[in-house]
Amino acid sequence: NAGVTQTPKFRILKIGQSMTLQCTQDMNHNYMYWYRQDPGMGLKLIYYSVGAGITDKGEVPNGYNVSRSTTEDFPLRLELAAPSQTSVYFCASRSAPSVYEQYFGPGTRLTVT
Amino acid sequence: AQSVTQLDSQVPVFEEAPVELRCNYSSSVSVYLFWYVQYPNQGLQLLLKYLSGSTLVESINGFEAEFNKSQTSFHLRKPSVHISDTAEYFCAVQPGGSYIPTFGRGTSLIVHP
Numbered sequence: 001n002a003g004v005t006q007t008p009k010f011r012i013l014k015i016g017q018s019m020t021l022q023c024t025q026d027m028n029h030n031y032m033y034w035y036r037q038d039p040g041m042g043l044k045l046i047y048y049s050v051g052a053g054i055t056d057k058g059e060v061p062n063g064y065n066v067s068r069s070t071t072e073d074f075p076l077r078l079e080l081a082a083p084s085q086t087s088v089y090f091c092a093s094r095s096a097p098s099v100y101e102q103y104f105g106p107g108t109r110l111t112v113t
Numbered sequence: 114a115q116s117v118t119q120l121d122s123q124v125p126v127f128e129e130a131p132v133e134l135r136c137n138y139s140s141s142v143s144v145y146l147f148w149y150v151q152y153p154n155q156g157l158q159l160l161l162k163y164l165s166g167s168t169l170v171e172s173i174n175g176f177e178a179e180f181n182k183s184q185t186s187f188h189l190r191k192p193s194v195h196i197s198d199t200a201e202y203f204c205a206v207q208p209g210g211s212y213i214p215t216f217g218r219g220t221s222l223i224v225h226p
Contacts, residue, residue, distance in 0.1 A: 004156070031212060033213075040218055042203065042217055042219050043157075043203070048212060090156055092157075100145050100147070100162065100207060100214075101147075101159045101162065102157075104149075104156030104158070105156050106155060107156055
């Protein structure tokens with residue numbers, strides 16, 4: 001099993017550009033999450049999904065969009081990149097309501113200049 | 114809503130010394146508690162969890178944490194640290210029945226030779 005994979009590992013964007021951060025899991029997990037990690041701030045939830053076709057906002061959703069067309073994939077879209085979106089982004093998944101452990105991907109380091 | 118406070122942003126310690134990383138939480142409902150570890154340039158991995166039962170939980174690499182309901186704490190301890198324990202440690206809480214954990218800001222454990 002590859003677990004949770006994320007692409008790209010690194011990306012530099014100019015202000016106003018758009019991009020999609022890819023996240024795929026091969027564990028057949030229903031629950032998927034996107035977090036951003038800023039130094040000294042812990043993890044902030046951007047969006048989450050409890051199954052294909054179902055998504056909901058987290059704590060910091062502004063400037064982002066998601067979709068969940070399949071169980072495996074949960075891409076995160078940045079439409080108009082801003083310097084405030086410079087961060088490390090982590091995707092995570094979890095299998096079932098009674099299983100609380102989250103499995104994290106290796107992260108995408110994004111810089112917006 | 115729940116919140117998590119990790120009282121120390123950085124904990125330097127010498128190899129083979131004991132260490133305690135502190136975590137306090139607030140919540141109006143019962144919660145599940147977690148410690149995750151993040152090694153440099155990697156995603157988070159579950160270290161240990163408390164769901165119910167014995168209030169003392171242990172990991173396979175010598176860490177332990179004790180759930181103290183009266184003090185609303187879940188401190189992480191290790192009697193003798195190794196250089197390889199150098200990492201960022203995150204405490205997280207999740208109300209029973211919720212999809213979403215809340216993470217603390219993290220504690221950087223730095224083990225010196």
